[in-house]
């Protein structure tokens with residue numbers, strides 16, 4: 001992946017530490033050092049336009065959901081896309097899978113230009129790229145048994161042998177924790193966590209290489225979230241899966257992701273290894289997200305929100321400067337921030353940030369941050 005730097009040149013974020021990242025996280029997944037990324041996304045841009053007949057209304061209702069979004073994901077790696085609601089995470093995922101057509105930019109999967117594929121070629125490729133959505137209720141038709149639901153992708157992708165289909169579906173369901181007798185029930189008989197297990201079985205039954213997980217545990221009770229996250233981690237190890245993991249909770253991302261890209265209003269504003277992002281957050285927005293992570297003390301929480309604010313103006317139209325400037329305590333009164341859009345640039349190996357004054361907010365809030373533990377990972381209670 002290349003990224004435009006301040007001088008208009010290009011930089012390539014260091015990816016040589018991928019194996020080290022995998023080892024440090026103890027994930028067991030085999031992230032390949034030096035290999036070509038499985039997924040390469042470059043310059044994705046997407047604007048949603050209303051269908052109004054008036055050009056003025058169309059312009060007024062435009063939402064720039066993605067602006068020049070670039071990232072890559074190595075085989076066996078988990079890249080987290082983190083940001084508040086409306087920051088463009090789902091649109092990015094949808095463009096990667098070509099469920100949504102971007103206005104510009106490229107998506108390359110295992111060396112194949114996804115945007116250049118015909119419908120038939122795209123259908124074949126889809127067996128290698130799957131998605132699990134946030135809402136397991138919406139994705140599972142209650143008229144079918146869960147076995148039939150898990151068999152369906154196999155049928156669509158040409159497995160005509162009924163016995164082989166059934167066996168493969170049952171095997172997959174068993175792997176996600178459902179018995180053969182449960183497999184004959186309809187999806188509505190199951191709890192939210194079990195439904196998400198079924199959705200995971202459906203996504204994995206075709207043996208994909210890349211799985212996009214769009215807030216897979218957000219709709220679940222906290223008590224079930226850890227179980228589903230554990231299952232996803234185990235499956236990644238066993239099947240050497242590559243995950244694009246969309247999540248708004250940085251604390252969850254920290255323990256599941258090798259690297260994290262932080263998005264704000266359709267742009268990646270910071271990207272680094274998970275550890276580096278938590279140890280050394282450089283973008284004021286990342287610091288804000290870290291400070292908004294829930295802690296048991298309501299006074300601490302109130303103080304943080306007052307100091308930094310936590311609400312993104314969804315779909316707002318930034319001026320020529322930095323999109324965060326109206327609410328950024330570092331850049332609020334700095335001319336450079338209101339007149340020049342900061343470009344994503346590499347400030348340390350593998351650590352990219354789009355800010356004219358990286359690290360300033362962290363210095364200002366280092367003490368309160370240091371005194372507050374990020375909540376324990378659900379995977380490491």
Ligand SMILES: Nc1ncnc2c1ncn2[C@@H]1O[C@H](COP(=O)(O)OP(=O)(O)O)[C@@H](O)[C@H]1O
Pocket residue numbers: 048049063064065083084085086087088089090091092314315
């Ligand atoms: N189909 C759509 N039509 C119009 N606007 C959309 C559509 N999908 C998303 N948006 C807008 O695009 C922006 C990014 O949305 P989304 O990608 O869903 O963000 P996230 O997943 O981070 O919450 C939001 O302002 C949202 O309202």
Ligand code: SF4
Pocket residue numbers: 283284285322323324325328329330331332334337342354355356357358
């Ligand atoms: S560029 Fe300026 S306004 Fe934008 S995040 Fe950095 S300091 Fe804040």
Ligand SMILES: [Mg+2]
Pocket residue numbers: 089090091
């Ligand atoms: Mg979303």
